[in-house]
Amino acid sequence: MQRRHFLITPPALALGAAAGSALAAPAAISAQSSILPRRGKGPRIVVCGGGWGGLTAARYLRELIPGADVVLLERNPTFWSGPMSNKWLVDIVGTDFVQYDMLRPANRYGYTLLQTEVTGFERDRRRVRTGHGLVEYDYLVLSGGIRDAWDAWFGDDQRAIDHARTHFASAYIPNQQMHALKQRVKDFKGGTLVMTLLPPPHRCPPSPYERACLIAWHIKKHRIPGKVVILDPKPTIAPIGMGYQQAFEELYPDIITHVPNARVQEVDPFNKRIQTSAGEWKFDEAILMPPHQAADMVWHAGLIGRDAAGKPTGWADMHPRLYHAHGDDRVYFVGDLMGPVSDQFGHYPKSGHVANYIGRIVARNIAERVAGKEVTPLLPDNLCYMMVNGDPQEEISVKFEYEVDASGRVLQTQIDMDLRSTEMVQEDFAWARSKFADFLAL
Numbered sequence: 001m002q003r004r005h006f007l008i009t010p011p012a013l014a015l016g017a018a019a020g021s022a023l024a025a026p027a028a029i030s031a032q033s034s035i036l037p038r039r040g041k042g043p044r045i046v047v048c049g050g051g052w053g054g055l056t057a058a059r060y061l062r063e064l065i066p067g068a069d070v071v072l073l074e075r076n077p078t079f080w081s082g083p084m085s086n087k088w089l090v091d092i093v094g095t096d097f098v099q100y101d102m103l104r105p106a107n108r109y110g111y112t113l114l115q116t117e118v119t120g121f122e123r124d125r126r127r128v129r130t131g132h133g134l135v136e137y138d139y140l141v142l143s144g145g146i147r148d149a150w151d152a153w154f155g156d157d158q159r160a161i162d163h164a165r166t167h168f169a170s171a172y173i174p175n176q177q178m179h180a181l182k183q184r185v186k187d188f189k190g191g192t193l194v195m196t197l198l199p200p201p202h203r204c205p206p207s208p209y210e211r212a213c214l215i216a217w218h219i220k221k222h223r224i225p226g227k228v229v230i231l232d233p234k235p236t237i238a239p240i241g242m243g244y245q246q247a248f249e250e251l252y253p254d255i256i257t258h259v260p261n262a263r264v265q266e267v268d269p270f271n272k273r274i275q276t277s278a279g280e281w282k283f284d285e286a287i288l289m290p291p292h293q294a295a296d297m298v299w300h301a302g303l304i305g306r307d308a309a310g311k312p313t314g315w316a317d318m319h320p321r322l323y324h325a326h327g328d329d330r331v332y333f334v335g336d337l338m339g340p341v342s343d344q345f346g347h348y349p350k351s352g353h354v355a356n357y358i359g360r361i362v363a364r365n366i367a368e369r370v371a372g373k374e375v376t377p378l379l380p381d382n383l384c385y386m387m388v389n390g391d392p393q394e395e396i397s398v399k400f401e402y403e404v405d406a407s408g409r410v411l412q413t414q415i416d417m418d419l420r421s422t423e424m425v426q427e428d429f430a431w432a433r434s435k436f437a438d439f440l441a442l
């Protein structure tokens, strides 16, 4: 396989261009520049976002389309995994288990990696705007993950948004806030730690409860006089509701309080106060999770879906079984930013497992199109392991399977494994290692 690897790590240049703004940064990329490989006979496929989905898509696009010129655009210098990061927060795994070099897979699989900010699109001319200039494409894969919709709580009150993000962010977006959150957990010396959960769909539905369990385990282990209050908008814990309920009651009866039907109505981050539909809560420490939406890049591409009333759904507007945009079949979606796929269950779980799976499927779909074949739709599955106890280490899990009925509707079957076990810990680590091996070339 031909090797191509270019990584630009200039000072603030890549991160400097404001999202959505007209291209302001110097055009380091141009038809004449040597930063990108010269256009060859094969198609140019540009993947925006190098997380679980984008790294997988880039690998398989190179493997399945000989001669394709695959370019991956990613803002961060390193990969940081969401899966396993709750365990990292309480020192069950080290940083070397969640953070990885991104040049290694680019070199191994032979795609071009550019560290740059995607700032916009010119879809009529098939070009991506980046902090370094314009990148042309024949096919485009958007895999930018999610954004925190702080404005759902604070409107345009930027002071409140900045304060909440600086002091109480959930770190559900990789790389940005993880170290600050870990420091807050370490510095928590007692009192009430409130976690607001968010209305579905959102990134990794079972993982906020896993985080609550592991923080409670940390509190128990270090005999901190603290409590964890989970403000949950849902009427019951889900998924793996029984497994989590038992963990809360049996392992952390004096530490975790789960409050159902607690929809956030007002947040005062300055006075540490939250008004919900289940009452008012004051906190000493908080992990605030505003609603999730598709990453900015989908909004910049003008490809956000709309509901019957014409309001933005917050997620990509896409074909539910072929994963390309409605209205622009040169653009594909992979991972958490994807829109709904079924009127039975809505969205696929926004998980690393699904992002990895769809990354492969989309690579295969584009390969079939390039080869002039008809694309047959494929479905993913999903599997998530969640640690509920640190000593002994014990986990529960949830599995989702999918099939298509006679009318073409995608149906979901959910299998909760509520009984916590140490065997599942081994399975979880084996799962994570196999996924990292798949797209990080470990």
Ligand SMILES: Cc1cc2nc3c(=O)[nH]c(=O)nc-3n(C[C@H](O)[C@H](O)[C@H](O)COP(=O)(O)OP(=O)(O)OC[C@H]3O[C@@H](n4cnc5c(N)ncnc54)[C@H](O)[C@@H]3O)c2cc1C
Binding pocket: 048, 049, 050, 051, 052, 053, 054, 073, 074, 075, 076, 081, 082, 083, 084, 085, 086, 116, 117, 118, 119, 143, 144, 145, 146, 171, 172, 173, 174, 203, 204, 207, 295, 296, 297, 334, 335, 336, 337, 350, 351, 352, 353, 354, 355, 383, 384, 385, 386
């Ligand atoms: C605490 C936690 C626990 C989790 N546990 C699990 C688990 O056990 N199992 C599981 O399967 N999933 C789990 N997940 C979910 C998993 O992390 C996500 O579902 C997965 O990362 C989605 O992949 P993605 O490629 O869509 O997004 P990401 O992995 O977030 O990748 C998106 C990438 O796009 C980049 N990007 C975004 N915008 C731009 C831009 N404008 N320019 C350049 N680059 C950009 C980002 O920097 C990022 O690297 C967990 C998540 C969290 C937070």
